[in-house]
Amino acid sequence: MESPSVIFMSLLASLFKRWPEFLLALLSFFSIKWYSKHKNNLSSLNWPFLGRLPSVLRNAHCVNEVLLDTFNIFGSSFKLKGPVFTRMNYLITCHPQNIEYILKTNFSNFPKGQEFKEIFDIFGDGIFTTDFYPWIQQRKMTHSRFTSKEFRNFVAQVNRSEVEVTLLPLLVHLSKEESTFDLQSVFVRLTFDTSFIMTFGRSPKYLSADFPSNELAEAIEVATETMFYRHVVPSLWWKFMRLLRVGQERENAKARRTIDHEIGELISQKMKELLLLGFGPDKGLLSTYMNNDHSQVGEKSTHKFLRDTALIILFASADTSASGLTWFFWCICNNPRVESKILEELRNVVSKRKNGDDDDDHSMKENRVYVFDPEELKELVYMHAALIESLRLYPPGYLNHKSVVENDVLPDGVRVRKGMKVILSIYAVARMEWIWGKDCKEFKPERWIDEEGKFRSELLSKFFTFNVGPRTCMGKEMAFSLMKSVIAAILFNFHVELVEAQPDCLKQSIVLLMKNGLNVKVRKRVA
Template sequence: MAFHGYAAAPTIAALFCFLYFFHRRLCCRHPLLTDYPILGMLPQLLFNLWRAHDFFTEILKRHGPTGEFTGPWFTSMDYLVTCDPINVHHMLSKNFHNYVKGPEFRHIFQAFGDGIFTADFEAWKYNRDLFHSLFKQKSFEVFLVKTIHNKVHNGLLPILDHVQQQGRVVDLQDVFNRFTFDNICSIVLGNDPNCLSIDFSEVAIEKAFNEAEESIFYRHVVPRCVWKIQRWLQIGQEKKMTEACKTLDQFIHARIASKREELSKYNENEMGEAHHVDLLTALMREGKAHDDKFLRDAVFNLFVAGRDTITSALTWFFWLVATNPSVEAKILEEMKEKLGTKEKSLGVLSVEEVKRLVYLHGAICEALRLFPPIPFERKQAISSDMLPSGHRVNSGTMILFSLYAMGRFEETWGKDCFEFKPERWISEKGGIVYVPSYKFIAFNAGPRTCLGKDSSFIQMKMVATAILHKYRVQVVEGFVATPSLSIVLLMKDGLKVQITKREL
């Protein structure tokens, strides 16, 4: 009897596998890739991982803007993937409350804690209202612009002058990383670490942010059981994640403790409110009940929002401009035309001046369309729903929006969608063409639209005009711009350029 039982086991297992495979085929009605037994569609993704964003763009163009990705059996790697603006509009705006980040998202993005990017429902609303009130304060707006202006004038331009005089190749992405890190430290913590220095020494905290973001991307492309085992054993990418989070936490908590001590002294001396308007100070004064964990999570989320995204946008913008001389010429011509006789003594432009540069605005929007700083977004359905495209969404379904693919779809942007063409953003009357946020989704859409959108444009325009007026940026011969495998769309090997002074 025992022998017959053992002999039947493989048959039962084979039957079970066949039935499960058949069940998956029935459930997956719109497959994006070949669904292999046991491994699902993961092998094809891993084979194309080095070009993941372009790979998914090609797949979505071939099979339609919405389809299903199924991971290995019995893993939580099944997704509905879409780049259809109508579906995006439905999920991010019309039926916003049914599509949340969810517990799985918070598990993968554990480094973000319970900050605004991972929170849902009342916790998200509280964070949103709090930051909105802080960002709209006039004192903060003045402080923000002054900080950016001073860093461009006293940090960025002197460094580029030094590099230009030496005639050496420089990684412009690294320069922007340091520039934005100093900026965000000043704006959030009220302290400038001066990472943007001539010696370009390694900054441990900056490296830790990059490693944490790469680890989060890694968690999206391997089964949860794999990265959980790696975390338990402290090996591979998960070891880097643990070490990065430790470095980040030590840095942030030290600044929080220092700020508390600083504020207690100011209170004792009855110093005025205007002396400190950085966001950490404002958070401490705005909510006396905010504990260190809340402040840590808030600071981390603000750092990612205000540092990495700006670095990404500036890096891809300058690469596109440097490789499209006609666009560069038009930006310079607009600066000369709109700013009149100021062109020869141009320094760092004011907010009012950069707002007049329509073609530059179009060029930045084009860069963000083609290379959105956050290349994909992730949501989870609370209840069953039917998307406008006709695709069924079950309760608990994970959805991925490919923002990268959305900027490359003919149906939305026309047959020239792969071209860098700032003119598509400019109307016949010379104004900015309005594009709904669910089509141009670089700053998200619906209630979760980025609060820092306007300040981001101001910062990018200040940097772009200051550099383009004084210098010509030339990409080194043979350099290939490759997107990094991270949740933020940086360049894998940086942006290698030579800086030369522009003839005025």
């Protein structure tokens, strides 16, 4: 019979031979034990070895709600880390003072950064992705055009024409047919047309009764979905997928080829027109860039510069305005009290017209479809407050991505390190009680109006939908003008009704859009 010591040594030898199985069993035991302890709080878990990567991937479809839950647990700022190999090292914040500090006070320490440029590589070297001197030069060029009286008048004419000639006749047709349709799709098409005309000087007619396809618009949509995807998976993973051309990266590669081809053709066509006909009445941005002396910025008049600039304008001025309009009507359909107050303001405008004996005004059609001039809408405080309130609750650009150049301390005391990434949750800002009060989640335009009926501009200090600081959206006023013109025309002429109670599920995109659209019916109002 063997001695106990021999038996023990034999068992130990056997164990060492099978150490991988033993280690795996031990790891599984502790993992199951740890999971059982934390399973009720998965959205904010910091997993062993993997950090918070599993939580990010698991909740990518509802990222805003997960961030809200996490802020409520950890406060206005928290750090998010993944495995070392993923280089996921983020600070995520919704503190207004932090956001202002990053976007304005210490702007130079928080550029977009190289990772941002890689994620948004489809925009090339345009103003959206560049930093420092190249960004300053491009912003000067763009600002000079956006602020010119001639271009603003051109944009106003485009917006009015698209509303009057395209949008309202389509809605009249749909109201007669009593059709159910996706209002979000209408807005996406409308704003694509307006931004296309603003850029290239002609309409693609994406918004029409037969709802045609458009390869460029659809390719840009795929690109925005890819940008979202790249935000929620490790960079090594999506770069590997891009190398293999599989999954979302395969679709993105196709979309990029389409974008490059379509915009390239448009640029070449425009160059030929200008060579043959000269610089005539075309006020589109592309023509003005081609006609400008770009010597102060080197070779910026190249084909690539024009391609990058055109794509960014199409993206920035189309999907964002469509998002703003969609969520505004979502709020209005669920708050008829607000709709009634806006209608009262609009009826006062029409009443003033009639009192002025302007019966021949081209805005007042025989079929009683009214179109409003932007100047008439500037003084409508309640409509402005309602639009600002919907943009507060549903900001089109709901996340802002920054990098850190040097170590710093944010106003709330959180330290950030060189090389970290910072995510600003604009969506969460609107839903923090300590920022906006206990009614923060309510759609309440009255919060923006004081006792004298004036707009409370001081509240804009915690309103970041259009950014703040040096990168404040240059197209802000033009976006307001378009959205107000569309809102006034639709609300005054039609009653919009949700087909059924629809959940506000979000599309997986960098722009806040509804996953399933906004299905409605419209009914012509009786004048």
